């Protein structure tokens with residue numbers, strides 16, 4: 257199967273929405289940005305053995321490649337519209353490509369994003385997706401706008417993805433099949449919080465998605481907003497699967513330091529919190545207040561009101577210490 261046939265068969269969508277003036281098949285795509293909107297762009301690359309275990313299925317790799325990009329746009333409050341795909345693989349295994357393409361199109365259809373171009377090359381397995389979306393010209397979310405007094409909120413249940421990864425990496429015995437399944441699902445299939453991002457676009461003061469760990473990422477938000485934060489550890493959303501599998505102490509550590517959650521971490525002025533609650537309830541997404549922004553630049557953790565020291569060990573590709581190992 258040649259490169260041309262492969263692209264024609266697996267990566268050429270049957271039809272485009274009218275905002276795609278030119279899609280796959282030419283030298284570049286041409287896209288229509290409606291008046292009153294801004295173009296939002298992000299790119300994320302995932303590499304076998306670093307971002308996913310090498311035995312991950314083609315379907316899960318495709319899901320992840322697109323989902324992590326959707327999550328970046330969610331964190332901006334933007335509506336994802338289009339994406340391009342750079343696919344680097346060691347060989348053209350048609351069964352693998354078919355499964356990859358099916359999974360990719362399934363997720364793309366669900367979020368109504370359109371594949372408008374890409375690149376197909378031979379080399380070590382890595383997948384790069386560039387995503388493009390739209391946001392109303394009157395405002396988008398950034399990491400910068402948090403103020404002292406704002407409530408710190410997290411969506412979903414952070415830590416479960418890290419628990420799933422831990423299960424993959426070590427032979428943990430006597431785990432209930434149900435819990436194991438739930439945790440693996442969170443690792444392989446994070447839910448991009450696109451709808452939530454859209455709803456909080458005009459409510460949140462700052463937002464980001466959690467990819468490297470809640471504490472590490474909160475530090476980035478604090479830095480960008482020139483604020484500190486207080487975190488109440490007992491407020492972290494509890495995961496029955498994490499608790500049953502790893503116990504309370506490790507569950508908390510996963511929640512604070514585990515990566516790969518792709519939940520939203522955002523701040524909101526106290527008087528807007530009820531509106532956020534209503535939006536979250538509409539979408540049936542748990543949103544939990546876990547702390548407050550404060551003046552200064554420290555993040556201070558409390559357990560039942562008592563200050564505790566938590567080491568911050570989030571993911572950093574180029575760190576000498578901390579978590580930067582390959583899978």
Ligand code: ADP
Pocket residue numbers: 263267268279280281282283284341342343371372373374375376
């Ligand atoms: P060029 O040599 O001009 O870069 P290519 O031969 O690489 O073009 O690609 C031909 C067309 O197929 C282009 O429109 C490109 O965007 C698209 N394309 C290539 N690979 C992929 C892919 N994996 N997914 C989607 N579109 C792709």
Ligand code: MG
Pocket residue numbers: 282283
């Ligand atoms: Mg060309």
